[in-house]
Amino acid sequence: MLNYNGKLIPTTSHFINQENRGLRYGDSLFETIRVVNSKIYFWEDHYLRLMASMRILRMEIPMSFTMEYLENQILDTITQNALENAAVRIRFTVFRNEGGLYAPKTNEISYIIEAKKLENTFFVIDESPYEVELFKDFYVNPDMLSTLKTNNKILNVVGSIFAKENGYQNCLLLNNQKMVVEALNGNLFLVSGKTIKTPPKSEGCLNGILRKKLIDILGKLEDYTFEEASISPFELQKADELFITNAIVGIQPITKYRKKIFANTVAKNLIGKLNAAARLG
Template sequence: MINLNGTLSNNEQTLSYNNRGFNYGDALFETIKVVHGKVLFLEDHYFRLMASMRILRMEIPMSFTMEFIKEEVLKTVEANQLSKRTARVKIVVFRETGGLYLPKNEAVSYVISATSLESDFYLLDESAYEVDLFKDYYVSPDLLSTLKTNNKAINVVGSVYASENDLANCLLLNTKKSVVEALNGNLFLVKGKEIKTPPISDGCLKGILRKQLIDIINILPDYTLVEESVSPFELQRVDEMFITNVITGIQPISKYRKKTYTTDVAKLLLQKLNVKVRLSS
């Protein structure tokens, strides 16, 4: 069951062929984890969506309150019989049909879908996870790159490249040749007691899990968080690297070229993250 503007339907072919999200990428999306009817990090998702809509100059309906978004998400979860399970929910907001590049209609619509997930909380996957740099195309270090829009060609092409080269993931570079993020999440590096992540100004996604981990790291007495540009030359000098997103949590990287990594800090942070999730439930 999908939720299109509040109406639940089994028909997955409800969008027009001239939908602006399909034709021009004139759309935003949020991917949310819902555990037994609890929307994780709801406030952060909501404010990121609202800020992103403002940046894309979308008209925000008066009805788009946090409570409304939560109700629509939970209605969709319930319709898919996932209220007592863990679900991956995707909200897509797009401008209404009309116009070419210039919209003729400033109104927006939304569609919400939900699929099941196996684990209620975040687990650490320590299986082999090799990455490399994707250097065919580069991320622009600007505000648009930090948004979750439908303009994800570099992530799609990079994912194909990773599959063709038997890689679990790739790391993206910006036009200044700094390492920005992974194809599907933010990047953290550990060297001794310093934990480093690229700054938003480098063009990385303004990730929800990135924010959660930054908050956790900032209260750890033994570690220092640094938000600075990452050179590709640093990657083989650090002790640990991991990728974060709201569905997986923390994914340790096991190998980059000839370098292998430990997972000690990833384990520590995952433990703290799950405690935070439980306390918020």
């Protein structure tokens, strides 16, 4: 079952037509959210990011879109799928209603909530080989639109095909200044000695929820210095660790980039702190 504008319908239902603006123009936003035993991880952060993104795209936010209402819609969807005692991946998609060409006839929106069971209840470190390469066919624009979680993800799609065709687990994206911005499916963190850094949003990286949470955690660590700073491709092979963050996996260590093999000591140290933060908020 999925939730379409508050109505639970079978996943086999045909409820979107060729006029859908998400399909036609990518006029859509989405949140990917982890829910465990009916507790929504970092719900306030997801909610505030969605509201801010809708305002930036000039979508009309319904009066009913309170935190409590949307939380209830998510939990109802989970219950209808008999997943209330499981770890669940929620995709919450918002799209502008049909009508118009590039210029919409309305700024009113509709939404879809999908639920899918996850394997792990907690964030865990996967120590399987995880090799990455730079994707240099296309670049991320360093502007505010790149920081939003929109449905305009063709760069990520083509990059994922490149990774699959060449036997990589992921690719790192560059902006048009040739600086490393993020991975195909999450934010990037680099560890060098006692310094940990991640690209600033001004470079064009996604305004990730896990990125925000890890920045909060790293700011309290006495043993490391944290920086939001540009990362050049040259720095990757000099780093001690590289890892990717997103709301579903948590922290994914990179084990290899070209000839460099990386450790995962800091990633292992952070995963427990991240799980603790998830349980609290």
